[in-house]
Amino acid sequence: MSVRIDHGDWLDLAPSLDQASIDFLYADPPFNTGKTRRTPPNAARAGRDANTQYADRFESSADYIRFLRERLAATLPALRPTANIAIHVDWRTSHLVRLLLDDMLGPDRFVNHLIWTYGLGGSSPRCFARKHDDIIVYCLDPRRAYFLAPRVPATSRRLAGTTKKATDVLDIPALNNMARERTGYPTQKPLALLELLIDAFCPPGGAVVDPVMGSGTTLVAAQRLGRHAVGFDTNARAITVARGRLFPVAAATPRRQRPESAGD
Numbered sequence: 407m408s409v410r411i412d413h414g415d416w417l418d419l420a421p422s423l424d425q426a427s428i429d430f431l432y433a434d435p436p437f438n439t440g441k442t443r444r445t446p447p448n449a450a451r452a453g454r455d456a457n458t459q460y461a462d463r464f465e466s467s468a469d470y471i472r473f474l475r476e477r478l479a480a481t482l483p484a485l486r487p488t489a490n491i492a493i494h495v496d497w498r499t500s501h502l503v504r505l506l507l508d509d510m511l512g513p514d515r516f517v518n519h520l521i522w523t524y525g526l527g528g529s530s531p532r533c534f535a536r537k538h539d540d541i542i543v544y545c546l547d548p549r550r551a552y553f554l555a556p557r558v559p560a561t562s563r564r565l566a567g568t569t570k571k572a573t574d575v576l577d578i579p580a581l582n583n584m585a586r587e588r589t590g591y592p593t594q595k596p597l598a599l600l601e602l603l604i605d606a607f608c609p610p611g612g613a614v615v616d617p618v619m620g621s622g623t624t625l626v627a628a629q630r631l632g633r634h635a636v637g638f639d640t641n642a643r644a645i646t647v648a649r650g651r652l653f654p655v656a657a658a659t660p661r662r663q664r665p666e667s668a669g670d
C-alpha cells in the first residue's frame with residue numbers, strides 16, 4: 407500500500423491529489439481553542455517528541471469556517487463519487503461545521519454525527535463535564551457511498567464474548583501518557599478510533615487522505631488496514647513524527663514476491 411507524506415498547507419497541496427482518487431477524507435483540524443497546543447506534560451519519555459506545538463487560534467468562528475471551507479472545496483475534486491468525509495471537531499465548532507457541510511454538499515449528504523467519548527480530562531463546576539469530541543460525517547452520494555457497519559464487543563452479560571453493530575457513540579479511551587502508541591505530538595488521536603472509522607468508511611484497498619495529519623495516526627491506521635494513505639501538515643515536526651511512525655511499519659510488511667525470472 408502506498409503512503410505519501412507532504413509538508414505544507416492543505417490548501418496548497420490539495421490540488422496535487424489525483425482527481426477522483428480518494429475514498430475517505432478524514433480531517434482533525436485545530437479546534438479553534440484559542441491556545442497553543444503543546445506536548446502534554448509527562449508525555450515526553452525517551453524516544454518521544456518532547457517539545458512540539460502548533461497554533462490553534464483563529465480571528466473568529468467565521469475565520470475558522472472560512473479556513474475549512476476553502477480547503478474542503480479544494481479537496482472535493484479528488485474525492486471519488488462513493489467517498490465519505492469526516493471532520494473531527496468538538497463543542498466549539500461542531501454546529502458550525504454541520505452548517506458548513508450542509509451548505510457545501512447539501513443536508514441530504516449527512517451521514518452521522520459521531521460522538522467519540524473518551525473519559526480523560528477535567529470537569530467544570532458550571533456544567534456537565536465535556537468528555538467527547540464530535541466527528542461530522544457526510545458523503546458525496548447517499549446512494550453510492552461506501553459503508554461497512556463496524557462491530558464492537560457486546561456489553562451485556564447475556565451476549566458476552568460476541569459482537570454487535572457499533573452505534574454512533576464510540577467509546578474508545580483517549581491516549582494516556584503511558585500509552586505505547588503515544589508519540590508526544592499534541593492532540594494525537596488513538597489508532598483504535600482511526601481504524602474503526604477507516605474500516606467503516608473506506609473500502610479495502612482504497613485511499614485515505616488526512617490533510618492535517620499531525621503525528622500521522624490516520625496514515626498508520628490506513629496502512630495497517632491495507633488502504634493507501636496521503637497526509638499533509640504545515641508543521642515540520644509532524645512530518646518527522648509521522649515518517650518515524652510510518653516507515654518502520656512499511657519496513658515490517660512482507661516483501662513482494664520476486665518475479666520468477668529473478669531465478670528464485
Ligand SMILES: C[S@@+](CC[C@H](N)C(=O)[O-])C[C@H]1O[C@@H](n2cnc3c(N)ncnc32)[C@H](O)[C@@H]1O
Binds near residue numbers: 415416
Ligand atoms: C489536531 S492536530 C492533528 C492530530 C492528528 N489527528 C494526530 O492523531 O496526531 C491538527 C494538525 O493540523 C495541522 N495544521 C494546522 N493548519 C494546517 C494547514 N493549513 N494545513 C495543514 N496542516 C495544518 C497542525 O500542524 C496539527 O498538526
